[in-house]
Amino acid sequence: MIACGIDYGTTNTSVAIAKENGKTQVIELDDANTPSTSLPSLVYIGADGSILTGRKAAHVFIQNNVGREVIMQSEETGMEISIISRAEPEKSEFYNPGLIDPDVMETISIKTQVDVNLPGRLFQSLKTKLKFTDFKGTDVFGKHYQIEELVSLILKRCKEKVEEYMSDTVDVAVLGRPVFFSQNQFEDQVAERRLRNAAMIAGFKEVVFFYEPVSASIEYISTTTPNDQLVMVVDIGGGTCDICIMKFQRAETLEERLKRSTVLSVSGDTVAGDMIDKEIIRKRLFHYFGSTARYGSKRLPIPRNILNVVLDWQNLYRLNTEETINWLVAVETFSDQPEAIRALRLLIQKNCGYPLALVVENAKKELSFQEQVKIQFCYEELNIEETINREEFSKIIEDILGQIQTLIVEAEQKAGVKPDDISLVLTTGGTCLIPAIQKMLIERYGLQKIISRDTFTSVARGLAVVSRYL
Ligand SMILES: Nc1ncnc2c1ncn2[C@@H]1O[C@H](COP(=O)(O)OP(=O)(O)OP(=O)(O)O)[C@@H](O)[C@H]1O
Ligand SMILES: [Mg+2]
Structure with a gap:
């Protein structure tokens, strides 16, 4: 086969x-x-x-x-539930467990809001x-x-x-x-x-x-004949950071090299590019959507669950209901930052979540090659212009960098090795292109030990090598 x-x-x-x-x-x-x-x-x-x-x-x-114009309609789901309705708070089960007055129970049918005009759905990061x-x-x-x-x-x-x-x-x-x-x-x-x-x-x-990281190390030894070496692979992509430490022994043929290689340790977690994009939005773009705004006589903030949807564009459409939109229109009138509330409403109403996420991701990628970038997003009255330089970016992802470092240390500890024992550090995956991550690795292992393998193909090539020996 x-x-x-x-x-x-x-x-x-x-x-x-x-x-x-x-x-x-x-x-x-x-x-x-x-x-x-x-x-x-x-x-x-x-x-x-x-x-x-x-x-x-x-x-x-x-x-x-x-x-596009979104038309939300309320549709029956065909399901029913019993709820406590018209209850005086002191009579309801919530306030007086066990004291339910059967008269206030009512069966209602569940309705759902459907975007009847929806042309299609996009799924991202399914993994x-x-x-x-x-x-x-x-x-x-x-x-x-x-x-x-x-x-x-x-x-x-x-x-x-x-x-x-x-x-x-x-x-x-x-x-x-x-x-x-x-x-x-x-x-x-x-x-x-x-x-x-x-x-x-x-x-x-x-x-x-x-x-995945073991595959990347196999890709490396399939093209090189290393001496006896301890090799670390750091593979950081969109969803996960994956690390392994391998021990290779010198041998002429690849088959021999593979036979004599051992995996000393692996470590990993879900800290990667997607998380970084969200961190940029949270720390630098939230204020464009009213994170610091207050409304009404009580000077209330915008509920966090509404703002958080800006981070999760795949679910943004759920807020596009008549109820939420009318509420946002009212809040805009009574807010100290009406333009920010309007921006939030436009983002939801005009389905701009995905293009905004793309602009942020692209700016992050450009920051790997230049000192400063401008996140620019204009759609009708929605105007975002935010400049970020590398130093600020490193600060934004400080916690994430810390988590990555912890995974590296964990791999070393599991393998029972120290940074000096590692002979080579192979990096792969798009997120490893971030200069702050490279800097962290250089500081720990020294510049001459860091080797970048092909960002997007080294894992697949390693898997192909494995397929030959099945
Ligand atoms: N030049 C760059 N600078 C910074 N980040 C980048 C760059 N190029 C790509 N990325 C980021 O790298 C990630 C994609 O990398 P990659 O294709 O290696 O991930 P993946 O293999 O799909 O994900 P995973 O291995 O986590 O399942 C995305 O988050 C993308 O924004
Ligand atoms: Mg990957």
Whole structure:
């Protein structure tokens, strides 16, 4: 059976195969993306049932959704619940447990707010959601999609592309997995099982899992003949930070090198690029949406749960109800920062959450190559212009940097080694391009020990090497 290596990432997915000559080949997955070997892990499902993955999913979502008029309607769900209604507070169970007056119980039907004009939904960072035992799936235009099915749409595209390249059927997927989908063992197992199911739904007959950072170290020894060495891999992507320490012994052939290599330790957690983007919004953009505003005679703040939706654009549409919008219009009138409240309302009403998140992510990426960036977002009366320099950015992500450092120390301690014992530190994953992370590694291990491996393909290539030895 033919096998391929798939690095299904929170943000990007890549695929590689092992070639006859011992090398690996990364497969083109998405013509619309740069680089075309990375498939953005995005799924768009249109109201007409059309399904798109990758860069086009984002394009079509923005084209169809941003600025459109949202029409929310109240619809019956067909479910009923009993509630305590018309109760005097002192009579209700809430205030007097056990003293329910049956006269105040009432059966009501549950209604839900439906965006009847919704052209399609976009799913991002699905990998992060694999562990949530209560997120089994979602209803999309009347059809229920389990999370496995949504993920399988990405893996299916990978399978089709690699089969097109090979002109043959590819039945085995060597799939990367983070060291921890979750620190909770049960959730971690649920996530892996769901990812396996997703690969099966995509048509693979056999699935083998391999730790992502270990794959990156195997990619390294498949192209280099290192002396006896202790190698650390730091792989920080969109969803997780994954670390491993490997011991390699010198040998001429790759097979011998692999046989003589040992994993001394692994560590990891869900601290990565997505979290950094949210931190930028929280610390630098929240005030554009009224985080410091007060309204009414009691000078009340905007409820945190409403502001937090700015961080979670995938659920922003839930606030687009007549009730919330009317409330925001009223608050605007009685607020000391009416323009900020209006900005919050426009963000919700005009569906600008995703494009704003993209602007923030792009600014963060640019900061890896320049000293200062401007986060600029203008849509009708929504005007954001915020300049951030590298030093400020390092401050914004101070806690995250601390968490990454803790994971590094944990890997060293588990392996029983000290920084000086490490011979090489291989970095991969988009978030490792952040200068503050590089600086942290240089300070700990010294500049000459840090080697950057290909940001988006080293894990997939390593998985392809593994596939050859199955
Ligand atoms: N130049 C850059 N500077 C800073 N961050 C970057 C840069 N390029 C990409 N990123 C960030 O890296 C992340 C994507 O990296 P990558 O493709 O390695 O993740 P992934 O493999 O999809 O995720 P994971 O391995 O966590 O599941 C995103 O958060 C992206 O914003
Ligand atoms: Mg990754």
